[in-house]
Structure formats: structure tokens, C-alpha cells
Amino acid sequence: MATIAKNNSTPVALTMLTAFTGLMLLIATYLAFIFAPTEITMGDVQRVFYFHVGAAWAGALAFGVTVYAGVRYLIKPAPNWDILGHSSVEVGLALISITMASGPIWAQAVWGKPWTWDPKLTASAVMWLSYAAYLMLRQGIEDPDRRARFASIYGIVAFASVIMTYFGVRFAQETIHPVIIGPSASVPDTTIRMTSPMIVAMVFSFVTFSFVYGTLLWHRIRLQNLAERVNALKMRILNREVA
């Protein structure tokens, strides 16, 4: 894991990863727009799903990493685990925001309204709010150790909203949200309801958004390390002034 950085230059590996992720995004866009066929009942708007679902997957991955970082911090408190958990929540929230913002566009075209209080949508909104609250509540705690301990526990508990969104609603009979990969209470069979090119575009999108998450996380950790360095410099100058 990255430690507090003293060197301002971007590592070559991060530059290469960023370029590679950009290339992956271009390919994913090609697969979503051109390679995948048009879905017959929904039309072209179905292509939104490739990025909508990819971002949702990467967001869940981000929140899972926060749980891991939280557990590691509680076992052996070290600032790096807190930095990882915090950074992962911020990146995860940005990815879930992509999902939450693109979903209503699809819903308006297919359902005729951008939002319903469907179990899946409601659970998603609760998840988004839970992690937005994580970021806001962190800022209210001044003591770094207390803040990190609180954030670790919160990050673990908040993951319940992720489980509810991705797995819990599969038991809901009344959901109108599409279930692509079964089974669920509303769609009991385990068939994947996509053609082969659609599956290729979807799987590629999952991989791409995993890279997007990894790249953004690395940049965000470096940003946090830079912020820690600023704080350390401020403290050194203040202590010198006092002495």
C-alpha cells in the first residue's frame, strides 16, 4: 500500500495504468455502441446498461475494499488502512453516482418515469446515502484516531446496504428492476437473458470498470498522502513558531 508520499512526480506504473484504463474505456464504448446488437424491445437505450451495471459492480467492489480496510484497521490500527478505506468510499460513491444518474434515463425511456420506489431502487438510494453520510460524518470528527476507528466500523456496517441492494432484493417478488443474471424471486430461472455479443460487451465493461476503480483509487490515495504531507508541514511550522 502507498505510504505518505514525499515525491510529487506520478509513478510510471500509475501513468501506464491510467493510459491503459483510458484505452479500455474506449474499447468498452465501442463494444457498447457498435459491437453489441440493439435490444429489440427497449431499443438503443439498453446500451446504457453496459456502463450502468459496470459502474455498479465497481462501486460494490470499492465498498468491499472499505470493509477489508476497516477490518485490518480494527485488528492493527495503521493510518494507511484508514486512507485506503476513505479513498475507496469516495471512488465507490463516484461510481455508484454514475449508476444512480444513468438509471433514471433508461427508466424514463422504458418505464415512462425516471424513478419508482421499487425495492431495488430504494435499496440503491439507501446505499448511496449511507456512503455519502460516511464522507460527511468523517469530516465532523477532529481526532484522527477516533475518526479512523469510527470510519472503520461505519464502513463495515454500511456494507449491509450493499448486500441488500445486490442480493437482498433478489428475494423481492414485486421488483420491476431487470434481473439480467438469475435466479431471483421475480425471475426464477438461471438463464442469462443476453445474446453472446451482449455478454462480451457486459463482461468487458465489468473488467474495464474494475480498472477504472483501481486507477482512481491509486490517484485518490496519492491525493490523501499529499493532504497528510500538507498537515505534517503545517504542524512542523506551527511547532517551530511556538518553540
Place this chain on the structure above:
Amino acid sequence: MQSFLALVSALQEGTPNTVAYLILGYVIIGVVGVGYVVTLLWRQRNLHRDVEMLETLEREEPE
């Protein structure tokens, strides 16, 4: 085979035109994604400025 192609053709004729929603969807995805990257860059720039300023202050002799 011909009847199958006719069925596909008939279904495609009934496919709604939702291109505008597709474009809007990806514009929103782009705005949110690029917006987050811009905030990262903006914060990074500000922190680099702070580091430079604080390092200059640190190098100066205390009065």
C-alpha cells in the same frame, strides 16, 4: 429460415427509437465521471501549491 428472418424484421420494425435517451445517458455518465476526475485534479493542484508554500515557509528562518 425466411419466416424467421421475417419475424426478426417485424420485431425490429417495432423496436422503439430510444437513441436520444442513449445519448443523454452517456452524456450524464461522462459528466459524472469526468466531473469526479476534475475534482481530483483540482484538489491535487491546490495541495501541490500548499506544499510549495509551506516548504518555502519552513525554509525561512523564524523571526
